[in-house]
Amino acid sequence: MDKDSEKELVGVKEIARRAKVSIATVDRVLHNRSGVSEKTKAKIQAIIEELDYKPNILARRLASKKVLNLAILIPAVSQETDYWNAPLTGIIQAEEEIASYGVKVNKYFFDQNDKGSFVQQANFIVDSNCDGVLLAPMFIEESKYFIQNCISKGIPYVFINSDVPEQNSLCYIGPNLYASGYLAAHLSGFLVADTDQILIVNISKEIDNHHHLLRKEEGFREYFSVNNRSNDIFKIDIRQTAYESVKASMQKALENKNIKLIFVSNSRVSSVARFLEESHITGLKVIGFDFLKENIDFLKKGTIDFLICQKPIEQGYKGIMTLYNYLVLSLEAEKVYYMPIDIITKENYLYYRN
Amino acid sequence: MDKDSEKELVGVKEIARRAKVSIATVDRVLHNRSGVSEKTKAKIQAIIEELDYKPNILARRLASKKVLNLAILIPAVSQETDYWNAPLTGIIQAEEEIASYGVKVNKYFFDQNDKGSFVQQANFIVDSNCDGVLLAPMFIEESKYFIQNCISKGIPYVFINSDVPEQNSLCYIGPNLYASGYLAAHLSGFLVADTDQILIVNISKEIDNHHHLLRKEEGFREYFSVNNRSNDIFKIDIRQTAYESVKASMQKALENKNIKLIFVSNSRVSSVARFLEESHITGLKVIGFDFLKENIDFLKKGTIDFLICQKPIEQGYKGIMTLYNYLVLSLEAEKVYYMPIDIITKENYLYYRN
DNA sequence: ATTAATTTCGGTTACGTACACGAAAGATAA
DNA sequence: TTATCTTTCGTGTACGTAACCGAAATTAAT
Numbered sequence: 038m039d040k041d042s043e044k045e046l047v048g049v050k051e052i053a054r055r056a057k058v059s060i061a062t063v064d065r066v067l068h069n070r071s072g073v074s075e076k077t078k079a080k081i082q083a084i085i086e087e088l089d090y091k092p093n094i095l096a097r098r099l100a101s102k103k104v105l106n107l108a109i110l111i112p113a114v115s116q117e118t119d120y121w122n123a124p125l126t127g128i129i130q131a132e133e134e135i136a137s138y139g140v141k142v143n144k145y146f147f148d149q150n151d152k153g154s155f156v157q158q159a160n161f162i163v164d165s166n167c168d169g170v171l172l173a174p175m176f177i178e179e180s181k182y183f184i185q186n187c188i189s190k191g192i193p194y195v196f197i198n199s200d201v202p203e204q205n206s207l208c209y210i211g212p213n214l215y216a217s218g219y220l221a222a223h224l225s226g227f228l229v230a231d232t233d234q235i236l237i238v239n240i241s242k243e244i245d246n247h248h249h250l251l252r253k254e255e256g257f258r259e260y261f262s263v264n265n266r267s268n269d270i271f272k273i274d275i276r277q278t279a280y281e282s283v284k285a286s287m288q289k290a291l292e293n294k295n296i297k298l299i300f301v302s303n304s305r306v307s308s309v310a311r312f313l314e315e316s317h318i319t320g321l322k323v324i325g326f327d328f329l330k331e332n333i334d335f336l337k338k339g340t341i342d343f344l345i346c347q348k349p350i351e352q353g354y355k356g357i358m359t360l361y362n363y364l365v366l367s368l369e370a371e372k373v374y375y376m377p378i379d380i381i382t383k384e385n386y387l388y389y390r391n
Numbered sequence: 392m393d394k395d396s397e398k399e400l401v402g403v404k405e406i407a408r409r410a411k412v413s414i415a416t417v418d419r420v421l422h423n424r425s426g427v428s429e430k431t432k433a434k435i436q437a438i439i440e441e442l443d444y445k446p447n448i449l450a451r452r453l454a455s456k457k458v459l460n461l462a463i464l465i466p467a468v469s470q471e472t473d474y475w476n477a478p479l480t481g482i483i484q485a486e487e488e489i490a491s492y493g494v495k496v497n498k499y500f501f502d503q504n505d506k507g508s509f510v511q512q513a514n515f516i517v518d519s520n521c522d523g524v525l526l527a528p529m530f531i532e533e534s535k536y537f538i539q540n541c542i543s544k545g546i547p548y549v550f551i552n553s554d555v556p557e558q559n560s561l562c563y564i565g566p567n568l569y570a571s572g573y574l575a576a577h578l579s580g581f582l583v584a585d586t587d588q589i590l591i592v593n594i595s596k597e598i599d600n601h602h603h604l605l606r607k608e609e610g611f612r613e614y615f616s617v618n619n620r621s622n623d624i625f626k627i628d629i630r631q632t633a634y635e636s637v638k639a640s641m642q643k644a645l646e647n648k649n650i651k652l653i654f655v656s657n658s659r660v661s662s663v664a665r666f667l668e669e670s671h672i673t674g675l676k677v678i679g680f681d682f683l684k685e686n687i688d689f690l691k692k693g694t695i696d697f698l699i700c701q702k703p704i705e706q707g708y709k710g711i712m713t714l715y716n717y718l719v720l721s722l723e724a725e726k727v728y729y730m731p732i733d734i735i736t737k738e739n740y741l742y743y744r745n
Numbered sequence: 746a747t748t749a750a751t752t753t754c755g756g757t758t759a760c761g762t763a764c765a766c767g768a769a770a771g772a773t774a775a
Numbered sequence: 776t777t778a779t780c781t782t783t784c785g786t787g788t789a790c791g792t793a794a795c796c797g798a799a800a801t802t803a804a805t
Contacts, residue, residue, distance in 0.1 A: 048790095048791050050791075058755085059754065059756075060791095061756080061794080062753085062754060062755075064792070064794080065754085067792090070794095071753095072752070072753060074753060074754090091491070092791085092792075093453075095449040095453045095492065095791080095792090096449075096790070096791035096793090097791080097792055097793080098449055098760095099447075099449045099453060099760050099761065099790095099791080099793095100759075101793060102759085102793085137445065137448050137449065138449065213742065216738065216742065220738040220739045223738045227581040227582065228581065375742050376742070377733070377739070377744050378742050379733060379734075380733075380734040382574065383577065384577045384732075385574045385732040388567060388570060388729050388730065388731045402760095402761055402762080403761070403762065404761075404762095412784075413784065414761090414762080414785090415763090415764080415785060415786080416783085416784060418762070418763065418764080419784085424764095425782095426782070426784075427782095427784080428783060431784085447760090447762070449761080449762090450760070450761035450762045450763090450790090451761080451762055452762095452790095453760095453762075453789095453790050454761075454762040454764085454790055455762080455764090455790085456763085456790065746805100747804100747805080748803100749802100749803080750802080750803070750804085751801080751802070752801065753798105753799080753801080754799075755796105756796090756797090756798090757794100757795085757796085758793100758796105759792100759793085759795100760791105760792090760793085761790105762790090763788100764789090765789105766785105766786085766787085766788105767784105767786085767787105768783105768785075768786090769782105769783085769785090771780105771781080771782070772779100772780080772782085773778105773779080773780075774777105774778085775777085775779095
């Protein structure tokens, strides 16, 4: 049972009384508006300091009638993959939670396979007047350009899902790609012997996106190198994401080899699993990414052994909340927030929360 | 870019205007207080329905000057294990978040090895006047008695960390013990061959607590049974938690056997790891529970291979928030909220969030 | 010294809801 | 009918902060 000293919550009124000024004046220094002499300003600030005054958020939001406009720019959910459903879900969750606090989230979507749509939507955001941006910087150069516009308008922005370092974003929320590749390799280590052959599969159409996969591959290879494991590691890049294309590439890749484990560097792992199943190839271990329905189906059946996932819903949720905390509560954000690297198996997927 | 219809946020004032009554009358039906004729009550309710009125939480908390008193009853952090630090951290986090909403959390702690202290603290809570209780029902009968008191006073209660089913709690937040044991077995399956011997170690002083460990053991054994794995599985119960006692028991247990994997059914796994290290026993795989500093140290060194963890901080956080949501926002809670079963290894522990 | 311009500050209302208090309307009894 | 009681409802103030508007104090210009 705690008996710590009950701090009486003081408000502007008490501060005004002690400083022998009106609450309006206190309000002015709180928002460092002009119109207060240096002397009284100092006096009031001292009292604020002394009393450890914390403004009442409720009263503040209630009295301030202006609504906060946030904008998000993320890929649209396509028929190819519904990965971005998850971050969007988190974004909507956050929106509902803070809607009554006068926050509105305007949603803009672009086509992952079309840089033009990204630029177009980004321009819409620039033209709208918003107070903060949540962005999936999938196209690096275009993102940098967009950011320049934000900076010149004084709009803070948060990166989600993939980072563009050195761009002075409020924060980055997403995976540490390298580390997740490294972990995948560790899990692989349990599944194969030193003499077994390993295949890395990168499936991605857009070159920018491909870049992210390479980071995972580096981490993956690093593990085997650091631990002096001498497995043969092959790799293929598949640049057409349709199943037929994956199938053809996989057939070729497995020819005349004795691959024992396949590492698919993104959520497209279900295509590979489907191929293995349809070809009646068994005895192969498979590791991939993301908690998608198709992937889980194969996980249940044992075609996929491990999925690595990084809480996409929470990424969206935290992205919005970071902007809210910064703009409304004026809390500073962690510059980099790496999401936990979750391991999903047949046995724990039921309890997983994105 | 969404263009859904902007719902104008309406308040009691608008409702009052439409119903041609005063806001006080609207307020009365909102809180279904007495003093309103059935006719006007029906009229007002219809309008509320039609307009899909959502009360403004900020204004509500601001105007209502009564503070909400929550009580928690959890084990004290002992020198033996600081596991309960984590839930407490989450509880404090939640408290800070909602403190400005007029919520206060009163903390009561009991000694895990002393039922009497549990009863005593529970009585303190009953005598205090609180509006909700968060409880770790470690001692089953005593908890049931406590709950009876809560029910008779109309106080809602939430279970955390371990469940007592059929007690009509607002909700249970914590692990699915059986499933986590099952997962541990699955991971073990990767680490051992069919001919290897396995040792299950239960370390716990209190019998009630022991009961929880058995659920994990069941899940563990079930996996091997379901998958027709024929490993010899031995087991020991250690009823004294001090290291010397663990050491003696372990020495005896390993004698004349060829154990290849040890499954420790709770967070005491570091004692076992310490024993192995001091005895220079290598080549043994170890699986245990919980993200504690001692455990992580051994994980880093490779003495422990896997830790299973179930977000104790979040358990505390969610426990308080569930009460808050129920009492303040009158949101119903999920009856059972099983925490995700997280797998922690050398490679991902850095990114783990409790 | 007087006026004008500027800086500094206080009074006041508003945000959406809760609730005490008292007034009006209706019901009952004489 | 009038008096009394009960039910039903409206007025007004408060919660802690934001911000407008105008007043007082200070400074600058004549």
